[in-house]
Amino acid sequence: MASGLAILATILVILPLVAIFVYLIYMGASSLNLAFFTQIPKPVGVSGGGMANAIVGSAIILALSSILGVPIGISGGIFLAEFGRGTKLANAIRFTADVLNGVPSIVMGIAVYALVVKPQGHFSAFAGGVALGIMMIPTITRTTEEMLLMVPHAIREAALGLGVPNWRSVLSITLKTASPGIITGCMLAFARVAGETAPLIFTVLGNSFWSTNINQPIAALPLQIYVFAISPYDDWHRLAWAGALVLIILIVLAVSLVRYVTSRGVMKGAS
Amino acid sequence: MTETRIPKTQVEFQAGPESENGAGSEATAANVPPAISEVRRFLLSRGNSSLADGGFRWLMVICALSIFAIVVLIGTVLVRSSELTRAKFGFKFFFDQMWDPVNGNFGALPFIYGTLVTSLLALLIAVPLALGLAIFLTEMSPKFLRGPLAFITELLAAIPSIIYGLWAVFVLVPLMRDHVNPILIRFFGWTTLFSGDNLGLGFLTSGVILAVMILPIISSLTREVMTAVPHSQREAVLALGATRWEMIRVGVLRNARIGIVGSIILGLGRAFGETMAVTMVIGNTPEIHKSLLATGNTMASVIANEFSEAADDLHLSALIEIGLALFIVTIIINAIARLLVWAVTSGAPARVN
Incomplete structure (x- = not known):
């Protein structure tokens, strides 16, 4: 009886995932074509068009957020694993990072709006990059720390014993040993913010035309999906499905890669 | 040490x-x-040189401290930008049902109500399922299923909110409107919880999509907590002649209960903050209805909906104050939940999901 219930629960959990994927592939694949990747959205009533501007916009925003989030996140992780191990400060930072991870993305959006958009006086790709970058920091910090903790002490001691300065040993020995894990951690954070919509609404605003200026409102894939999904036009709905399919393919690839790397045990040689 | x-x-x-x-x-x-x-x-x-070492160390410390700085910065910015409404309405803001941007009257009660109702509905649906999944994965699943199932839950967690929303708008809403809601109205209509217009949008649909979204986090953390229960506990209970189910109940669930409560609270925190999917299916009306089929609005979705259109400073400030409330509440919820989960996994670094 009880095991039956547990199995039933498992099936009920898998069901929505299967439903979402089947529907995405069914609806998305039929609307996905070359034009989707090469054209910008057509006005209402004209069929066709694509999301080229949104894809490029997303890439720009994500590049900006990575420039901000990856170095700070990795450095924070290095501090937690290499310098602060077991100290009160490190525990407090670890705790804060976990808590920050749970702060809703929309709150980040408002904060960046008040911090960047309002003083500047206009929406911009830069503001979106800041919002997403801030969201990447706690995730990357925690995964970097976990990966560095797996590096055995003998390797650090060997480096120090050869007379390598500590900073050099951390950067070229410890960090390098753990780099596959850290890279996958970064990709996971990247995949997570790639689908974020809420913080982009009032930082990058969206744009129906070509723009690559980071000081101007710019289109972003999730934002465009949102705008098209709540519109009443069938053509736009089809574009939204196609966009969602592209987004989910990117994310599934990232997650599978992460799983492949971590399960293959790239870290095995180190630990 | x-x-x-x-x-x-x-x-x-x-x-x-x-x-x-x-x-x-x-x-x-x-x-x-x-x-x-x-x-x-x-x-x-x-x-x-020790100079390079010291410099490097300080650089890392500063980057790590930036996490504190972010939290403080977000807090102060939100407090400062919501000054206008805090001065005008004070604490009454959270107990007033009137939300009238045109006449400059703002009360956040309808949104607080919406957030609470949808999140609790989501927990009601998600917690039994997540517990069932976690029990299945840790205690009874054959080995070859464990990996794929864990992968599927990971995938569920990685799907962006916007895609859940898209799916909800085009699949879940018609499904609820045409098949689920009529049944609920027929059999439970007398409770007045299921009455009024059947639009397919509203609290119930939002609760269902939220449940799907918070399932993975609850179940993966519960699984983590349950694996942390030492094997000797299971063996001791089994040795006393317990069946497998009794072993799970007494040996595992009871030992892990603090951590499980922690993971449920963490799921609640996620549900509070979820924005896009809910915005797309809740109907966006600043009203309080007893019926679960009625449309409403949540704290996060009112911000998403009205922020870029807010014309005057008072409206903007009201929305920011709602954001501030959301920030404080989620910080408290997450802090409590993390402490509870850490209490069980004994401070081992929790996995970042």
Whole structure:
């Protein structure tokens, strides 16, 4: 009886995932074509068009957020694993990072709006990059720390014993040993913010035309999906499905890669 | 304990080069001087200075401290930008049902109500399922299923909110409107919880999509907590003649209950903050209805909906104050939940999901 219930629960959990994927592939694949990747959205009533501007916009925003989030996140992780191990400060930072991870993305959006958009006086790709970058920091910090903790002490001691300065040993020995894990951690954070919509609404605003200026409102894939999904036009709905399919393919690839790397045990040689 | 290790490493590192230098120069004199001194020169040219070490260390500390700075910065910015409404309405803001941007009257009660109702509905649906999944995965699943199932839950967690929303708008809403809601109205209509217009949008649909979204986090954390329960506990209960189910109930669930409560609270925190999917299916009306089929609005979705259109400063400030409330509440919820989960997994670094 009880095991039956547990199995039933498992099936009920898998069901929505299967439903979402089947529907995405069914609806998305039929609307996905070359034009989707090469054209910008057509006005209402004209069929066709694509999301080229949104894809490029997303890439720009994500590049900006990575420039901000990856170095700070990795450095924070290095501090937690290499310098602060077991100290009160490190525990407090670890705790804060976990808590920050749970702060809703929309709150980040408002904060960046008040911090960047309002003083500047206009929406911009830069503001979106800041919002997403801030969201990447706690995730990357925690995964970097976990990966560095797996590096055995003998390797650090060997480096120090050869007379390598500590900073050099951390950067070229410890960090390098753990780099596959850290890279996958970064990709996971990247995949997570790639689908974020809420913080982009009032930082990058969206744009129906070509723009690559980071000081101007710019289109972003999730934002465009949102705008098209709540519109009443069938053509736009089809574009939204196609966009969602592209987004989910990117994310599934990232997650599978992460799983492949971590399960293959790239870290095995180190630990 | 570990604090003593750090200075020790430094001592080793300071002593390392010197002792090597000493040994090296003796060896060089005897055997092959040029090669060794080249190695030494190479090492020294790599910046062997305590200045670089100190600088590097401080750089890392500053980056780590930036996490504190972010939290403080978000807090102060939100507090400062919501000054207008805080001065005008004070605490009444959270107990007033009137939300009238045109006349400049703002009360957040309808949104607080919406957030609470949808999140609790989501928990009601998600918690039994997540527990069932976690029990299945840790205690009874055959080995070959464990990996794929864990992967599927990971995938569920990675799907962006917007895609859940898209699916909800085009699949879940018609499904609820045409098949689920009529049944609920027919059999439970007398409770007045299921009455009024059947639009397919509203609290119930939002609760269902939220449940799907918070399932993975609850179940993966519950699984983590349950695996942390030592095997001796299970064996002891089994040795007393318990069945497998009794073993799970007494040996595992009871030992892990604090952590499970923690993961449920964490799921609640996620549900509070979820924005896009809910915005797309809740109907966006600032009203309080008893019926679960009625449309409403949540704190997060009202911000998403009205923020970019807010014309005057008071409206903007009201929305920011709702954001501030959301920020404080989620911080408190997450802090409590993390402490509970850590209490069970005994401070081992929790996995980041």
